[in-house]
Amino acid sequence: MTKYMDYMISSHPIRVFNPMVDSSRQKVKSLRLVNAGHLPGRTLQRSRAKFNNWAFVMITGGSGYYQVEGGEMQQVEAGSWFCLFPDAVFNYGPHADGYWDEYYYTVDGGRIAEWLEQWLPNPCQVKKAAFDDSLIHRMEMMFMLIDSGAPTNLDRAALMLESFLYDLASQPDRREAGNRERFVLKVIEDLSQSLHTPLEPAQMAARHHISVSTLRRIVHxxxxxxxxxxxxxxRVAEARNILLNTELTVKEVGDALGYKDTFYFSRVFKRITGLSPRSYRNRGGQ
Structure with a gap:
């Protein structure tokens, strides 16, 4: 690791990692870490910059901008990451009189083509991430492996970077899945708490701003x-509880749960439990 001051880049010490390893001694041939670094408090702006390798830049503090090939000027905030790659021209950096805290990793190898095909989102777009302490620790661990100078550790750092980037790219999917699961649980809980005020499927669907078909699919x-x-x-689960803990008649239990036809209620109850409501009560639920 090289640690130095360059006031054109930042007013804080800069760490740069340039592994001096014979690539023939590395076992992972499809992915090679070229260099990496940490630029805290970066103020340097780049204009019409070009690169020979792919680089992945993580911004953990401050803000700025990112532009590819004269396209949209995208806002970069803390918790953003973006790509730099060959055959394109970039303008990027902190805003004037601003700064950002930057981690970067430069890589080379055929594996990147697989990332682009399979899971790496649009490389021309700034992406959001939640850079918590665990992600910062993983980036620092990669620095330690790179700095060791051991070929096997450089391989490990490259594979760790692949895993790290995959996790960053899949964060939105995991958030979406979590939001979807919370919504499903909310619907199921609402159904469970509406037993004594039965709603038609259309009414229940409207409460959650979904169609009846979506409601049916969620439940199934x-x-x-x-x-x-x-x-x-x-309703039968609730009826079992009422039968064992109150003196309400079978008709009153059915009415309370929305069954206006006592015979139908008893038939549904027996189909599910194997006993009629009266037998179930008499046998103490056995």
Whole structure:
């Protein structure tokens, strides 16, 4: 590692890692770390910059801009990352009188083509990430491996970078999946809490701003039951609790759960539990 001051770049010490390793001693041939660095408090702006290799730049503080081939001038905030690559012209850097904290990793190898084909989002777009302490630690670990000078550690750092970038690229998918799961649980919970005030599927769907078909799909995917069957099972589970803990008649229990036809309620109850409501109560739920 080289650590030095360059006031044209930053008023803070800069760390630059240039591994001096014979590439023939590395076992990972499809991905090679060319160099890496940490530029805290960077103020340098680049205009019409060109690059021979791919570089991945993570911004952990400050703000600025990023432009590819004279296209849209994109805003860069803390928690952003972007790509620099060959055969393109870039303008980027902190805003005038501003700064940003930058980590970067420059790589080469055929593996990058696979990233672009399979999972790396549009390389011309600034991407968002949540650079928490664990991600900062992973970047520092890559620096340590690079700085060791051991070919095997440089291989490890390259593979760690691949895993790191994959995790960054998949963060939006994981957030979307988490949001989707929370929404599904909210719908299921709403259905469970609406047993004593039964709603038509259209009313329930409208409460969550979805179509009835989407509501049916959510319930089936989550529970394995069609919507109506799931509702029957929820109501029967509640009916079992009421029968064992109150003196309400079978008719009153059915009415409370939206079954206006006592015979139909009893038939549904027996189909699911194997016992009629009266037998279930008499046998203490056994």
């Amino acid at each position: 995917d989550y529970t394995g039951y069609p919507l109506n069957e799931f509702l029957h099972r929820l």
